[in-house]
Amino acid sequence: MASNSSDEWNAICDKFTNAQNLTDVKSRNDPKNDPFRSKYKARDLLREIHCSLKSFEVGDGGEDDGTAQGGDQPVDGQLEEIFERGLAGDSPVGQRTARLAAVEYYLGVNHVDTEELSAGQEYLMNCMKLLERCKVSSENVSLFIHVRNQLGILWAGREETEMAQGFLEMAEAIYLRYMKEDGSPPTDLVEHFTTNEKMLTHQEKNKKFELAYTHTMYYLAQVYQNLGQTERAATYCHSTLQRQLQLNQFSPMEWALNAATLSQYYITKGRYMEGRHCLSAATVISALAGEVPSEAAAQESETESERRDQLRQKRAEIARCWIKYCLILLEDAKKALEDNIGELDTDLQDELKRKRRLEAEEEEKGRKSALLFGSEDTFDSIATLEEKVSCLLPLDFTEARNVFLVGQNYVTQAKEYFLMDGYVTDHIEILQDHSALFRTLAFFEEDVERRCKMHKRRVDMLETICLELNAQYYLMIRRQLMFELAETYNEMMDLKLTVANRQADTQSLDNHIIKKFNTLCCASTKYYQMFLESLRSPDGKFPEHLEEEVLRPALVARFRVARLHSRLISSLPLTQLDNLNNSLENYKYVVEYCEAHPEAAAAVESELELSKEMAGLLPLKINRLKARMVANN
CATH class of the missing domain: 1.20.58 (Methane Monooxygenase Hydroxylase; Chain G, domain 1)
Structure with a gap:
């Protein structure tokens, strides 16, 4: 075979470099009416490389071009065979086989990118078939992992989740086994077609290899999510985010949104420490995307306008995740403290406070055992943000109010983007969360008059919108608001009666109190009736079922x-x-x-x-x- 310094080999390397440039750079500027122009040109170059490699005869008896078999499954016996069988990666025959497999891989990716999935699958499986003749070594381990990653993506796109799982779990198993038995920075895929003087450094090789495994974890997180294995999905997602930061390979806003989304899983499982850490990291990392362009700058440039809208929207979405964190923390605290009629159980409150003091020392240990994000540059900023809101259930009004104020601050931030004009559903959902924050805070308030005022705030923020919403387009939302308003007025009625009974010297109530009580009672009835009326058919009939x-x-x-x-x-x-x-x-x-x-x-x-x-x-x-x-x- 031609040596790495021959003119023929240099020509192959130049073609490969051109193919990479066409794929990664020039394709971005392809016209809309010919979106794959550059990738088709890259494909032609890859085919030429493939023909050149096939023409180099080294007396190995030729390649077996038989059809490759189906997906891998991560079983120990198969993994053992992959590591022990075949030709050494650095032998002349093994090197040539690996290069042919690499070209098949790139042709497969090219066909997938141009939406020719069946042809792409065939090339990728040919790559797998060629690799069956090689054992895993530092020269080809990256290719072993990349091709399985691609096949995992391909099958996941076809909603064949278990097939995707098999390829990806095998890719993970190969990585873990290689790192345990060797661990040296392996040859990157592009180095199969790189002259000696352009080889990557050890650091560059290691980073690209780790990034390939990070992609494996990212795809596995999605596969496990689709299979309903939410705990495993969360673990892989968290590790993916952590590795992306370590490798400095991430888009700040995309990373931040993924971290904020992950927080929602943690808080629904009562893992507030992890949820708070994800949200704090999301807020800090999102700042790396830069300042939001001014409105004036957005009006002058379409690019700046798009960037302004994207940054504002994504930061508002992170704010909404913070609202949910504060709300669920308060609601879970309410569930932990309420008695059988939904009131604050003071004996239970005292008991939980005693437990809190005993468990305070364990918090720091738990903190350190959590999967943390960030480098030295960002960790302090994340930790500072975490200190602004507790990850422990609030046990009294003061603690609950601190959580409430953080949530209310993010309500303000979220509403700045999700305006009623243009984002009706989002805006109302934020208002409903704001109302729920007041509702849970009221649970902790001992002063009945102040509790009543909190519920009045809920009425003020929801009532006008409920009455003005178009029933034809927002029927379900109106029903939710009607029911919540009915319950809120009902709660206010009970509270007013409690106040009156405490203040009255006798069993009789004065006319002012009676009038207030009846007004609240009628308001609650009105909204319950409005809800029931909304269930009627267009001809006015109430449903039999x-x-x-x-x-x-x-x-x-x-x-x-x-x-x-x-x-x-x-x-x-x-x-x-x-x-x-x-x-x-x-x-x-x-x-x-x-x-x-x-x-x-x-x-x-x-x-x-x-x-x-x-x-x-x-x-x-x-x-x-x-x-x-x-x-x-």
């Missing part, structure tokens, strides 16, 4: 309307009678619907039990009231 997504809300709304009617305060017997009849009608609806649809009972067990009880008691109360009315007349 409630769909699963509205089954519980509809029955709960009926139950709450029944309860609210029975609580209205009036000195007029006829008004009292109307209220009790309305209450009975709604209680009976819940009972009769569940009798007609037995499967619905499981969705409203406690409400159904109380409805049955009240449906039996209210007729007696109604009859007594009627008897008094007759007697008085």
Whole structure:
């Protein structure tokens, strides 16, 4: 075979360099009506290289061009065979075989890039077949991994997830075995067609090899996610992000969004320390993308306009992930502290505070055991940001308020981009999260008047939007808002009554308090009724069968309307009678619907039990009231 210094070999290397330049650089400027022009030219050069290599006869009996078999599976026996079989990578025959395999690989990638997937698969499998004649060595281990990565991507794109898993897990196994048994910086793929004087340094080889394995981990994270193996997916995603930082191979905003997205997995699993670390790192790394261009600069340049919009949007999305962190932390704390009627259990609160003091020393150990991001340059910035919000469940109002204020700050940031004009759904979802932050903070507040004011803030931010939204286009969102407003007014009504009972010297309530109570009661009823009315068909009929997504809300709304009617305060017997009849009608609806649809009972067990009880008691109360009315007349 031609030596690496021969004119013939130099010509092959030049063709390869040109093919790489066409693929990686010139293809970016190809016209829209001929998007693969440069890649087709690169393909021609690769085919010429392939013909040249095939013409170099070295007496090895030729290559077996038979069809390669299906996907790899990461079994120990097969991995052992890969490492022990065939020709040494640095022998003349092994070197030539590896170069032929590399050309097959590049032709395969080229065909995949030009959307010729079947041809791409054939070339990649030919590469695999050629590599079956070689054992894994520093000269070809990168190629072993790259081709399996590409086949993993190819099969994942076809939604053949388990096939993709097999190739990628084998790529990982090869990497781990090689690093354990050798570990030296291996030959990079491009060095198969590089003259001696242009070979990469050890540092460059190592970085490119580690980057190939990072890609393996990245693709495996997606495969495990698609297979429902969320814990493994999160682990691989975290390691991928960590390695990208270490190798300094990342796009700041893309990396930051991936880290912020990963945080959402951690916080839903109660792993707040990891979630906070991901979000802090996302915020710090996103700053590396630079300042957002001014509005004036954006108006002068289309490029700057696009960059401005992208930076603002992605930073707003990271802010939304921070909102979820604060909200879920507060909600989980509420669940941990509430008693059987949803109020703060002070005995449990004291117990958890005692445990907190005992476990404080363990926090630092847990902190150090977590997978941390960043280099020396960024870690201090990440740590500083983490200190601004706790990763421990808040146990009293002061701690809860600190978390709330952080969440509210990110609400402001997110709303700056996701405006009502243009981002209706996003804007309302942010407002709903803001409302939920107030709701959970109110749980920790001991002062009943202040709790009521927090709920009033929720009403103020949601009520106008709910009434103004177009019912045709935003029906589901309006239903959510109606139900939340109904619940909020109901909560305010209970709180006002609590305040009145504490302040009253006797059992009687003054007219001002009664009027306020009834106003809140009617407001809650109004929104529950609006929700129920939204379920009617265009001809005004209420559905005989409630769909699963509205089954519980509809029955709960009926139950709450029944309860609210029975609580209205009036000195007029006829008004009292109307209220009790309305209450009975709604209680009976819940009972009769569940009798007609037995499967619905499981969705409203406690409400159904109380409805049955009240449906039996209210007729007696109604009859007594009627008897008094007759007697008085």
